[in-house]
Amino acid sequence: MQFAHLADTHMGYRQYGLTERETDFFEVFDQAIEEIISERPDFAIHSGDLFEYSRPPTRALLTAQHGILKLKEAKIPIYAIAGNHDVVMRKNALPPQILYKDFGLKLISPNNPFYVIDDVFIGGSPYTSKYHSKALIERLESIEKSSQNYEKRILVLHQGIDRYIPYEYELKIGDVPQSFNYCAFGHIHERVVDDFGAGKLAYPGSTEIWRSNEVEGYKKNGKGFYLVDISGDIPEIENINLKLPREFIKKTILASKLQEELSRINQYISSLQEKPILMVTVEGGNFNRSEVYETLNQTLSDSCLTVRPNYHPTTIESEPNPFENGKEALNIKKMIEHNLKDFNSEKVNQLATGLLKELSDGDFKTAQTIAQNFYEDLYDH
Known part of the structure; x- marks a missing residue:
């Protein structure tokens, strides 16, 4: 039995404020749907962040609808969870994926924590913040218990794990159940495949370059999704690469x-x-x-x-030391570096001193560019 595993399509993202980049994300999603259909898997899994926003623009909603309908016509059911970008931060609010219930998308949620297709268990949970990790762990224990009578078991989550992102994780690797044949994760935009417990733990990565720090990973490992065969004892995973528009x-x-x-x-x-x-x-x-x-x-x-x-x-x-030779002028640059030394970050120091120079010179355009580059280089999920 085969299935397609994709995640982090982030439709509706207008990168750098450019409509062309928004279109690029749509084109890559359409391409992914066509590739999935050509591979003829038994089903597909989307591990969260279908959209960039919990209230997606109309074009993003229509593009998703078109792709899901094409899968339905090809008799390829798709199972999905909500990622952190899909989640509406309001009690009992529903993610936008719920709109496609009648179009063939099966949403995995706290109310419907698992589905079964041809004796394959597919269970999971939507994105949960680190502040509610205890509730997530309890939910995972319940899902694992429900899966015990099935030979093939798939866990679907959209979470960062401490093994891969030590400072931005919501879940520790020891808290992930090890009895599943395949752990279909989303959230990390780089491709990851690891041996884990009874099978594999995998992130397919984002389908497009969402941040500039993903370029090296893309050139090394490509962007796309996985084609997973769970017929044997250990899942076999094939990279399906997509051609990015630019x-x-x-x-x-x-x-x-x-x-x-x-x-x-x-x-x-x-x-x-x-x-x-x-x-x-x-x-x-x-x-x-x-x-x-x-x-x-x-x-x-x-x-x-x-x-x-x-x-x-x-x-x-070189600039004169303001405290040598009786000089009283203050060296603002060195004062900033001194006050920021506790951050232990050269990049933060460069940002502060770089902004100081450009703003002092009145070069607001360059200052804006420095700030944008700094924040784009952060690993933002």
């Missing part, structure tokens, strides 16, 4: 060779069908960030969908 390009260039490097980048971009997203880091020596920013935009704005610059000058002009 490239994410990450480049580090030297300020001293700026024009030469930009010319090379433009030459490569000219061979692409769709405008890429370019994340470029300029480093080396002292340089005027405002001038570099203008050069980047003048050279690349027409060929790229968006340019996301970052700056790493390797030398900084």
Whole structure:
């Protein structure tokens, strides 16, 4: 018996405020549906974050409806849970997936914690915050008990586990029941497959690049979903890769060779069908960030969908110590670094001092870019 396992499609996400990126997420979802149908699995599982928002835009709702109806026509039932982005933070509120009950989607929820298809147990729980982890553990114990009489058992969750994200988890690995043949997780956007208990624990990852820090993982492992065969004692898992609509390009260039490097980048971009997203880091020596920013935009704005610059000058002009030689002037930069030293984060220091410089110079556009890059680099779920 085979099934498709996907998660974190985040439809409705307008990345960088660009309608083109919102469309990209829709296109990848449509592609995933077509690939699932072509593989002809017995059923599909979506492990949460079908949408970016608990109140999705109309186009996202219609795209999901179209895909679920296509699965129904192909006689491929789909089982789903709500992820943290799908959850409405209101008591007894229902996630948007409930809209597709009559279109073939079977929602796994506290009221319907499991389903059985051809003697395969499919049970799980929607996303639960770390503040309610005790209730989630009790729910998992109940689900495990209900699954005991079935030969094949699948657990569906949308949670971060301490083994994979030590500082942002909601569930400890020791609290996950080990009796299931396959633990179909969502929430982490990188692909993960581990031996676990009686079978496998897997995250298929997001179907699109949701944050810039996913680019390296995408280039290494691809984006898409899993095709899982649970006929044997141990599940067999196949990566099904999707073709993303546009490239994410990450480049580090030297300020001293700026024009030469930009010319090379433009030459490569000219061979692409769709405008890429370019994340470029300029480093080396002292340089005027405002001038570099203008050069980047003048050279690349027409060929790229968006340019996301970052700056790493390797030398900084020395500044006099305000407390030496009787000088009374204050060095604000060093004061900030001193006060932030307890954060033990070089990135936080760079953010604060970088904003100080650009805002002091009146370069609000560069300051905004620095702040955006900082928050996009955080592992935000």
